[in-house]
Amino acid sequence: MTVQGYDPRTGEPVGAGIAETTDLPSLLDAAAAAFPAFRSTPPSVRADFLTLLADRLDAAAGELVPLATAESGLPSARLTGEVARTSAQLRLFARVVSEGDYLEAIIEEADPGATPPRPPLRRWLEPVGPVLVYAASNFPFAFSVLGGDTASALAAGAPVLVKAHGSHPALSAATAALASRAAADAGLPPGVFGIVFGDEQGVRALRDPRVKACGFTGSTGGGRFLLGVANSRPEPIPFFGELGSINPAVVTPAAVAARAEELVSGFVGSFTLGTGQFCTKPGLLFLPAGHGLGPALSTAVAAASPGPLLNARIADQFETGLAGLASHPGVVASAAGSPAPSEGSWASPRLFTTTTGALRADPDGLTAEHFGPAALIVEYTGADDLLAALGAVEGSLTATVHAEPGDDFPLPELLEVLGDRAGRVVYNGWPTGVAVSFAMNHGGPWPSTTNSAHTSVGATSIRRWLRPVSFQSVPDELLPPALQAANPWGIPQRRP
Template sequence: MSIQGIDPRTGSPVGDAVPATDPQPLLAAAADAFGAFKTTTPGVRAELLTLLADRLDAAAATLVPLAMAESGLPEARLTGELARTSAQLRLFASVVTEGAYLEAILEDADPTATPPRPVLARMLEPIGPVLVYAASNFPFAFSVLGGDTASALAAGAPVLVKAHGSHPGLSRAVASLAARAVADAGLPAGVFGIVFGDDEGVTALKDPRVKAAGFTGSTKGGRFLFDVASARPDPIPFFGELGSINPTVVTPAALAARADDIVTGFVGSFTLGTGQFCTKPGLLFLPAGHGLGPALTAAVAATPPAPLLNARIGDQLASGLAELAARDGVTVLATAADAPAEGSWASAQLFTTTAPALAEDPSLTDEHFGPAALIVEYRDEDDLFAALATVEGSLTATVHGEAGDPFPVARLLSVLADRAGRIIWNGWPTGVAVSHAMSHGGPWPSTTNASHTSVGTTSIRRWLRPVTFQSVPDALLPPALQAANPWHLPRRE
């Protein structure tokens, strides 16, 4: 079996097909490399991450056109995404060098404690080889050298990437770059590997040498893989980022103060990247009688059709929106110009319903991956909060309000914080900063584990586990826990 890249703008093949990969040699190599890689110094890992970033930047002129051909995404977007990806790698190099992520703790003995306390030393250790599933919608930032790979390598865990079928040529090129960087850094080849083929990706997930997995993609695909990981004789952590509807609430005061900005910002956000952002605002709650219909219709009509990432996404979007339009209480508010027949294009669509209808039929909150969104009109506070009670977990939730807003915004923020991993005030959720304080996770179905995040420096915790050494002589402790502190780590003592 081979994986063929397809240009979604034309439907034509891109480059040569990439053959499926036997994962067994790669799994063996990753397992063999783990012992050496997990004991590398912070400097060695930081050097690898920096080298990967430098090589990625140096190859931009070759990689960006290839990404454009296989994804249909524009040059400016992909150029920025590549820069974000190399910045992620450098950020994790700084995390490794700084060392707080190890959470090193030293405790002296205390025979007077109840119960008596021995000498204890605790730190986080890499969990083992990690399997990362690349995403379709971010060919660089959530792919071969994306955040999952960067954070796992920073942790000291060898990485096996399951390439996404939408961009096999790009994945092969980036993987080749990464393999050369690993070799040039003097590390075992098993520190990094790549697998092509869906069945092969499932085979790798079942293998006992894989100790954790990360995934970004659809709810259906992620749930399938989550069940595979959980059904193993030795179940492993599966950190999946799945569907997200990302509710946005506009208060009456915000509507009165800046209606035009809300229309422009909302339409720009839900159509950005042809609506293929996991943070797309799929639900917009507006006060009944908002009067924005004509402005929203005009803004949607002015949005040109754009290519989707692949034909499968196009088919799922078309069938899902046809079903949504047929629902009782749902009206098509606006549709952009027809999309070209060739390739996999989509036109923006906007639907409207009421808060009582949503409260009665929670399935109206199902995600539609593409340039589509649903407006929900609420009459009063009770109307709004009853509808929000039916909204499932999301990566983000947004509130547009005003200073001194008479609406109960504090309660609103509290309710939304129970349902999302990031709360935005007077902004739009598309756009995720890569930083220490960022969270990119949330309750099911946005992620399979709400305790963790796939963006930001704390994402490294997914690939680590705590180990406590009790009464172990100092000379036998890992360097991070030795009294001399040879790595100069911040520690709790």
């Protein structure tokens, strides 16, 4: 059996395919065997390894980008930028490891006079063990083989086994070979990094007791299934899934009056970016009734070009979902782009309109994510009507507000409601595009993620692969280096 990639622009196969994994037990054995040594490596070793991966990835961009274009249909300029983003993530985690405060090392001396008496305590965060990472289809570099999940787990000292996405197997194999060579050149055990091809093999790996945590980016259906697998193991493990997200955006009447043209171009550009295949795409736009933007929105959508979706399955689901939306009694099809080519997996932009009353009556039907270049406008009649409708919207990765200085809209209340429903609140901008930084949060309430306490982008995403351990009255020479009095790793140690 092989995993075959296809060019979504033509529907033609790319290459001969990649053989499904047949030596999964050996890969799992190697990851488990590598863990004791890798977890104990000084921060400098892991930082150097992450930097080496970033350098090798940048150097191979000329080879990898054409493969990614052929298997994803995404333009080479976009993918070249994504390589740079991916190497930047690797270098960010090299910095995180070097600085060492992610370990949260705490040194607390004994206090016999405390109530109750306190013994000497040392606490830090240590890696959980080998991590399974499911690669995503829509970011063949940044959320794939060497994406943020892999980078943060390696930084934590956890060996990584990547389940390659079936949409870009040739690219995954080439990137994995690069990573394995870098690990060998860095003097690390081969089990520090491995890759698995085949859906059945991915599920078997998730069930294996040697895997101690899992990261996933993909559909709500796929994430629900894998979450069930992770929870049904004899020893359930943490499953950090990024699933579907509708990402509501709200525009106040004052914002419509002040910058109608800017709002139209920004919104259409955001929901059609990457053929609408960003997890942060604004799928719901709340506009005041009587906004008058209909003609401008129709013109902008009609001018937006069709684009290829990532694979035939996504294209089929997109068209099926939009057919259901168009037939909904509370929905009007309000704008469409030019017809898409018949070959491959192309899609044309589509825009629909409904009311807050229809949304409240059928929130499941009208707030479902449609992964592709489509969005739904919801018209509201006032602040109370808007807030009531937002109460029917499930959790999202992002929520957006467009307002004006001196706006008489109840913005504090609106921001509070949106903050309860999203992991990132955007003001006077659009949510597509996620900065890779220390302050970024890319997560949110269910169903956008399976664990809203964590992020899958940014420096703090490393915390997913760590667990706290306290050492009580343990002699200094037996403590991990990060907790010893001499502090041989040179990391920050908090002493209350």
